[in-house]
Amino acid sequence: MKTRRRWLASLVAASGLVFAFGSSPALADLYKCQQGIEKESVKIQGLILKALQLCKDKYRQTLVKVNASGGTLSMSTELPKVTKACDGLLAKTVGLSTSGNLNTLGTPPTQVQKTYQKLAGLLAGTSPKCTDSDLAALGHLPSAAFGDAWIRWLITTMLKAAYEKQIWIVADTPGVMAALCDANGNGTPGEPAGTTGDCPTCCKLQVPPCNKLNCRLKPGGSNSFSQVQLLDSGLPITIALGKELVSEYCQYPDFIGSDIAVVGNPSRTIDEINSIPGNTVCITQLRASGFIKCGASSVFSGPKDVALCADSNGGACNAGSCLPQPTATSSCGSPPPGGPLQICQQLSGTAATNDSVVLSHLQIEVAPSGCTGAGGNVVPTVLTTGQVTVSFDNYDATCTVDYSNTLNGTAGTCPSGFFDSADLAGTVLVGGFPSYQSPSSTLGDTATTFRLECEQ
Ligand SMILES: [Ca+2]
Numbered sequence: 001m002k003t004r005r006r007w008l009a010s011l012v013a014a015s016g017l018v019f020a021f022g023s024s025p026a027l028a029d030l031y032k033c034q035q036g037i038e039k040e041s042v043k044i045q046g047l048i049l050k051a052l053q054l055c056k057d058k059y060r061q062t063l064v065k066v067n068a069s070g071g072t073l074s075m076s077t078e079l080p081k082v083t084k085a086c087d088g089l090l091a092k093t094v095g096l097s098t099s100g101n102l103n104t105l106g107t108p109p110t111q112v113q114k115t116y117q118k119l120a121g122l123l124a125g126t127s128p129k130c131t132d133s134d135l136a137a138l139g140h141l142p143s144a145a146f147g148d149a150w151i152r153w154l155i156t157t158m159l160k161a162a163y164e165k166q167i168w169i170v171a172d173t174p175g176v177m178a179a180l181c182d183a184n185g186n187g188t189p190g191e192p193a194g195t196t197g198d199c200p201t202c203c204k205l206q207v208p209p210c211n212k213l214n215c216r217l218k219p220g221g222s223n224s225f226s227q228v229q230l231l232d233s234g235l236p237i238t239i240a241l242g243k244e245l246v247s248e249y250c251q252y253p254d255f256i257g258s259d260i261a262v263v264g265n266p267s268r269t270i271d272e273i274n275s276i277p278g279n280t281v282c283i284t285q286l287r288a289s290g291f292i293k294c295g296a297s298s299v300f301s302g303p304k305d306v307a308l309c310a311d312s313n314g315g316a317c318n319a320g321s322c323l324p325q326p327t328a329t330s331s332c333g334s335p336p337p338g339g340p341l342q343i344c345q346q347l348s349g350t351a352a353t354n355d356s357v358v359l360s361h362l363q364i365e366v367a368p369s370g371c372t373g374a375g376g377n378v379v380p381t382v383l384t385t386g387q388v389t390v391s392f393d394n395y396d397a398t399c400t401v402d403y404s405n406t407l408n409g410t411a412g413t414c415p416s417g418f419f420d421s422a423d424l425a426g427t428v429l430v431g432g433f434p435s436y437q438s439p440s441s442t443l444g445d446t447a448t449t450f451r452l453e454c455e456q
Contacts, residue, residue: 030137033130036122037138041158044115048162051093052173055086055202056166059176076185080197083183087193090201094159094254102155102255103148112155112255119151139289139361139380145347146302146357153289156250156261160210167208178206210250210263213421215429215454217241217270223453231392231403232444239281242271245429245452247288247358249419258295260419262358264288272371282371283364286378290358293351294414304357304386305349310434310445311342311393320346343434349386354411356427358383383429383452385409390432390447407432407449424454 062082066073091097097106097113103120105113122130123143132142140150166173180202182189190200217224221240228237246269250261264287273281291300311317322344351357360383365376382388391404412427432449 029129030134033122033134034138036129037119037140037154040115040118041154044111044155045158045162047093047111048159049165051086051090052162052166052205054089055180055199056170056173056176058082058086059180075179076183079179079183079185083180083197083199083202084193086180087199087201090199090205091193094204095201096254102152115155116148116151119154120148139287139359141289141302141359146300149291149300149302150289152256152299153261153263153291156209156252156255157263159252159255160208160248160250160263163205163208163210174206174208177202181206204252204254207418209252210248210261211419212246212248213419213424214269215245215421215424215427215452217244218453218455224451226448226450227405229403229405229447229449230444231446237276239273239275241273241450241452244269245285245454247285249292251419253297256291257297257299259298259300260292260294260414262288262290262292262356264358264360278368280367280370281364282367282376283362284376286361286363288358288360288383290356290360290383291351292356292412292414293353295353298353300351302351302357303347303349304351304355304384305347305388306382306384306386307346307348307389307391308432308434309344309346309389309391309393310436310447311344317342317344317391317393320344351386352411354385354414356383356385356409356412356429358429360431379433381431381433383431385411385427385429388430388432388449390434390449392434392445392447403447405432405447405449407451409451410453412454425456427454428452429454 059079059082062075062078066075066078091110092108093111095110095112096102097108097110099106099113102112102116105117109117122128123132132144135142135150141153143150163173170176180199182191182198184191184197186196189198190203191198193199193201219240219242221238224241226239226241228239229235230237246267247262247264250256250263252261264285266284266286268282268284270283270285273279273283293300307320309317309319322342360381362379362381363376364379365371365374367374387406387408389404389406391402393402407430408428409430410426410428412424415423429452430450432447435446435448
């Protein structure tokens with residue numbers, strides 16, 4: 001049993017380097033890149049928090065004043081007196097000014113536009129602070145394939161974080177925004193702040209920008225499963241996956257057009273796996289970063305198909321972006337132990353409307369009897385409605401046989417308006433990764449694929 005446990009542990013130390021780019025990891029200076037992203041993200045989150053707070057405080061002060069007046073004052077006359085300051089700061093912070101777009105500085109530029117420029121600037125110049133390899137290493141969608149999706153995603157998550165903090169501190173934050181949206185109470189929301197007393201920017205924040213939705217996994221061996229192919233023995237192990245996948249989905253047109261940003265925070269919503277004797281496997285989705293492409297003003301573009309090929313004796317797999325795997329060993333090749341061992345990734349296809357492409361980081365704990373929360377390996381993988389192919393060229397044991405497995409996803413349906421869990425119905429996400437035999441294992445090379453189907 002100990003051996004099997006070690007095997008599982010090594011399996012989930014998976015080498016699938018999804019969305020990593022560069023023939024070798026050309027990391028400019030990962031620390032500088034991380035620091036640059038941190039600085040801008042924390043700063044904009046703080047500024048948004050401050051703007052939301054000002055609006056909320058102005059509203060509350062007015063409410064208290066009106067209540068204390070014993071009926072002589074009314075909200076519809078008092079509230080318009082305070083909205084100018086609130087709308088002004090909010091628009092300067094999260095608005096789009098005269099340019100109407102996040103990626104172009106308006107006159108004057110807003111804080112989110114400045115943040116966009118600063119983040120984009122990390123990749124610019126002759127010695128940029130960040131490369132695409134850095135972005136991938138930090139869990140972001142690289143710009144060569146996905147353009148500015150990582151920036152739009154990041155600014156959206158900072159708005160989400162600031163908004164959430166406000167809701168935790170004061171429950172009726174969305175209600176406050178709704179009241180400010182039509183502060184003069186004439187039934188016409190979002191009239192110009194200075195003249196009518198409404199707060200048009202508040203109207204965009206009447207509902208939380210991001211909401212948690214669940215994809216309830218459709219039960220059944222061919223619907224929601226992980227398949228681990230033990231290449232040396234030719235044995236497939238199929239593990240049924242149950243319960244659900246939970247992420248947050250953001251709709252905020254100013255930042256992401258008509259697309260939906262997928263933002264995963266830590267969730268343990270997939271059933272623990274007990275189908276392998278002597279082992280319990282627990283999966284935490286730590287983070288997800290991606291998009292569902294939707295609507296007429298979509299800004300997300302990029303590939304949706306991922307082919308991951310592992311090569312035990314060099315050569316045939318050498319397509320797309322390859323990363324060397326210096327810690328792995330192989331019994332194939334000449335001279336033994338052979339090499340170079342590498343995993344190459346090729347991205348193709350183009351995300352169309354309704355497609356979803358998400359970079360997901362899983363933490364997988366393997367324990368003998370019930371997970372303890374002791375942690376586990378962090379595995380990057382892709383969840384796509386496109387296609388995932390996991391292949392081995394000349395895998396262990398025979399060194400002459402190839403293996404390939406392809407799974408196809410299915411796009412869902414973009415909502416006409418507000419996105420909810422029902423809109424995920426029918427969506428099929430696929431992913432996978434190849435793993436070389438690790439020194440602590442006896443079970444050889446493995447190819448893992450999985451399929452997650454959201455129940456109708
Ligand atoms: Ca109004």
